[in-house]
Amino acid sequence: xxxxxxxLKKVLKKSQDILIITHKGPDIDAFCSMLIIFKIxxxxxxxxxxxxxxxxxxxxNLPGMKDIQIKENIDNTQFDxxxxxxxxxxxxxxxSQDILIxxxxxxxxxxxxxTIIPQSKNILLFNNNASSATEEVYTLLSATYHKxxxxxxxxxxxxxxxxxxxxxxxxxxxxxxxxxxxxxxxMEISPIDIEDFSYKKDKFPKESTIAIQEYLxxxxxxxxxxxxxxxxxxxxxxxDLKKGVSEAQAFLRDKYLRYIQGVHxxxxxxxxxxxxxxxxxxxxxxxxxxxxxxxxEELGGGGHTYASGVPIQAxxxxxxxxxxxxxxxxxI
Numbered sequence: 001x002x003x004x005x006x007x008l009k010k011v012l013k014k015s016q017d018i019l020i021i022t023h024k025g026p027d028i029d030a031f032c033s034m035l036i037i038f039k040i041x042x043x044x045x046x047x048x049x050x051x052x053x054x055x056x057x058x059x060x061n062l063p064g065m066k067d068i069q070i071k072e073n074i075d076n077t078q079f080d081x082x083x084x085x086x087x088x089x090x091x092x093x094x095x096s097q098d099i100l101i102x103x104x105x106x107x108x109x110x111x112x113x114x115t116i117i118p119q120s121k122n123i124l125l126f127n128n129n130a131s132s133a134t135e136e137v138y139t140l141l142s143a144t145y146h147k148x149x150x151x152x153x154x155x156x157x158x159x160x161x162x163x164x165x166x167x168x169x170x171x172x173x174x175x176x177x178x179x180x181x182x183x184x185x186x187m188e189i190s191p192i193d194i195e196d197f198s199y200k201k202d203k204f205p206k207e208s209t210i211a212i213q214e215y216l217x218x219x220x221x222x223x224x225x226x227x228x229x230x231x232x233x234x235x236x237x238x239x240d241l242k243k244g245v246s247e248a249q250a251f252l253r254d255k256y257l258r259y260i261q262g263v264h265x266x267x268x269x270x271x272x273x274x275x276x277x278x279x280x281x282x283x284x285x286x287x288x289x290x291x292x293x294x295x296x297e298e299l300g301g302g303g304h305t306y307a308s309g310v311p312i313q314a315x316x317x318x319x320x321x322x323x324x325x326x327x328x329x330x331x332i
Contacts, residue, residue: 002143004124004126005140005143005144007124008108008124008126008140008144009144009145011081011106011108011124012041012044012045012081015048015080015081015106016048016049016080017048017049017078017079017080017081018041018048018049018050018051018079018080018081018082018083019051019052019053019076019079019081019082019083020034020037020038020050020051020052020053020083020085021034021052021053021054021074021076021082021083021084021085021093021100022034022054022084022085022086022087022093022133023086023087023092023093024055024092024093024094024095025056025246025280026054026056026058026086027086027165027166028058028059028060028062028161028162028165028166028201029086029132029133029134029162029165029166030085030086030087030133031054031058031062031065031068032062032133032134032158032159032161032162032165033085033086033110033132033133033134033136033137033162034052034054034068034085034086035052035062035063035064035065035067035068035158036134036137036138036141036155036158036159036162037083037085037110037137037141038050038052038064038067039064039152039154039155039158040141040145040149040155043148043149043150044145044148044149049079051069051079052067052068052069053068053069053070053071053074053075054068054069054070054071054074055070055071055072055074056070057070059201059247060197060200060201062158062161063153063154063155063157063158064154064158072097073097073098073099074093074094074098074099074100075098075099075100076099076100076101076105077099077101079105080105080106081105081106081107081108082100082102082105082106082107082108083108083109083110084107084108084109084110084111085110085111085133085137086110086111086112086133087109087111087113088109088111088113088125088127088302090102090107091311092311095275095278096275102122104122105122106122106124107122107123107124108123108124108126109123109124109125109126109127110126110127110133110136110137110140111125111126111127111133111136112127112128112129112130112131112132112133112135112136113127113129113302113303113304114129114293114302114303114304114305126140130176130178130179131163131166131167131172131174131175131176131178131179132162132163132165132166132167132174132179133162133166134158134159134161134162134163134166135159135162135163135178135179135182138159138182139178139182151186151189153189153190154190156186156187156189156190157186157190157192159182159183159186160183160186160187160191160192161192161197163179163182163183164183164192164194164197164198165201167179169194169198172306173287174304202255204244204247204248204250204251205243205244205247206244207240207241207243207244208243208244208245208247208248208251209244209248210238210240210241210244211230211241211244211245211247211248211249212244212248212251212252214230214234214241214248215228215229215230215248215249215252215268216228216252218230221260221262221263222329222332223332224262224263224264224265224289224290224332225263225264225265225266225267225290225328225331225332226257226260226263226265226266227266227267227268227269227324227325227328228252228257228266228268228269229268229269229270229317229320229321230245230249230269230270230271231271231317232271232276232317235271242273245270245271245273246270246273249268249270249282252268253268253282253284254284257284258284258285258286264285264286264289264290265283265284265285265286265289265290265292266283266284267281267282267283267284267292267295267324267328268281268282269281269317269320269321269324270282271317277313277314277315278311278312278313279311279312279313279314279317279320280309280310280311280312281296281299281301281309281310281311281312281320281324282308282309283295283296283303283307283308283309283310284306284307285305285306285307286306287306290331291305291306292305292306292307292308293305293308294331295308295327295328295331296308296309296310298327299312299323299324299327300312312324
């Protein structure tokens, strides 16, 4: 058995209080992988205190989502083990007011992104660059516990949702034969309606329409790159914008930015809704063109070849834009 898997079994066996978290602004894959870990570990260790904490609910109804504890502040003080899924770094999971202690804690990281952080003594890192965190989690727990847990209908559906979400219905090149094999196995247990899932996943609140309009006012094209942004001042002047800005950013990032004729990659800047000096920059690229992971890494972020991001602390939108463009323009 792999040494890391032996260590994982040892840590989980000794742990009495386990907290499962994921990155800020969780997507469907993040939620699904977290829920799968929770459900499988509760089967194996029914007497242990195992919790999930996030700051928001999924954008659609997922099996078991009622077990997620919605917290204003994520706090692992009372837990001896912290499990992080769909993120390679604890900093991707916390805001300044969150309490995520690493000293004298067991840290288990399960990720699938290309960017890898160095391991330390108390960190167990599992990353085989699977198509999704969901696939990574299921493969790892299957290898660790073999037949010591049952794939329920809920778990089977969560695995399908997570894989479909992060592979873009198997259209992205991160899809592997293993992704398809796992999906087929889960489909035999409890098939999901992919068309219905995609429809629900892609819906956005009507409040996002105003934010989409504001973003489009800033659309700028330089060579084969396009970018958009929205200023915090604009949001402060119109409270209705705040309700839909995240969904607007996601829609334009995934459904618009790369589809402009002559544009093959770009980025969108979104201010943090809570902290005045926090911003998030999302990069997207068309297959075969710019490796945006390189751009994001140069700015201190990471991700995939064609989908990456970076959090940036800055006092103004102008400062963020200048920092990003100083790097991005090298690749136009």
